[in-house]
Amino acid sequence: MLDVLAGRPLVALTGAGLSTDSGIPDYRGPGSPRRTPMTYQEFVSGPGAQRRYWARSHVGWARMAHAAPNAGHRALAALEACGVLRGLITQNVDGLHSEAGHRYLIDLHGRIDTVVCLGCRERTPRAALQERFAALNPGFLEAAAVEIRPDGDAELDDVEGFELAWCTSCGGVLKPDVVFFGENVPRERVARAYALVDDLVPVGGALLVAGSSLTVMSGLRFVRHAHKHGVPVVIVNRGTTRGDDLATLLVDAGCSDVLPALVPAAA
Numbered sequence: 001m002l003d004v005l006a007g008r009p010l011v012a013l014t015g016a017g018l019s020t021d022s023g024i025p026d027y028r029g030p031g032s033p034r035r036t037p038m039t040y041q042e043f044v045s046g047p048g049a050q051r052r053y054w055a056r057s058h059v060g061w062a063r064m065a066h067a068a069p070n071a072g073h074r075a076l077a078a079l080e081a082c083g084v085l086r087g088l089i090t091q092n093v094d095g096l097h098s099e100a101g102h103r104y105l106i107d108l109h110g111r112i113d114t115v116v117c118l119g120c121r122e123r124t125p126r127a128a129l130q131e132r133f134a135a136l137n138p139g140f141l142e143a144a145a146v147e148i149r150p151d152g153d154a155e156l157d158d159v160e161g162f163e164l165a166w167c168t169s170c171g172g173v174l175k176p177d178v179v180f181f182g183e184n185v186p187r188e189r190v191a192r193a194y195a196l197v198d199d200l201v202p203v204g205g206a207l208l209v210a211g212s213s214l215t216v217m218s219g220l221r222f223v224r225h226a227h228k229h230g231v232p233v234v235i236v237n238r239g240t241t242r243g244d245d246l247a248t249l250l251v252d253a254g255c256s257d258v259l260p261a262l263v264p265a266a267a
Helices: 047-064 071-081 096-100 125-137 187-198 216-226 255-266
Strands: 011-012 085-090 105-107 110-117 123-125 174-179 206-210 231-234 249-251
Touching: 011 071, 011 216, 047 125, 071 085, 071 096, 071 255, 085 187, 105 187, 105 249, 123 125, 187 216, 206 216, 216 231, 231 255
Parallel strands: 011 085, 011 206, 085 105, 206 231, 231 249
Antiparallel strands: 110 123, 110 174
């Protein structure tokens, strides 16, 4: 890996596998149970679906909010600090890259720590909504013993009686400011991500994929774009990915084990 990446400017594309060592489970890593995230169309279908989502998210957020950056996050932040990593595109919504200190970051799928009103589009902190849910549903959080998902959701059977909170400005429906399945990533974010990859071409840079199975097109398209333009692609991930045939090098290992080795080599 060091032979391929040595001396090259980098752009990183990260996925849920990077955050597993922070206690946030992966959707598609080896041994992960099958999960079906709520789609946007289901979420906007009415209060029943919204109650199911927010009850589970209320429990999941209480635990996910305590996650901290791991060695993989810190290694990528160190590569940015020393000028090797020129940008980072993350498919994760957990905000751990920002917490690790990244400045040049594209949150491709948004951030779970922000809430958006589907009516007036006002954005507010997720922590404030958590407090509102706690006040509306006393004891609900303490009674739940569940498994947490990568998007901060949780497995819950009984959500009847969970009280929803609405936008304090217009009374509209609140949604986490993340891209649900069935939604499109905003064009501006996609354009900025493509531009990061394009900028690697004249400087002989490489694309480093960390912790992504590249199952969904939102991430795979940047790997295809890099390969099309002759940019080397290095994939660090446990298990196979949809982009394996496009990679210059595959490293079947955990990000926390592998990425820190890049830092002394770049210093």
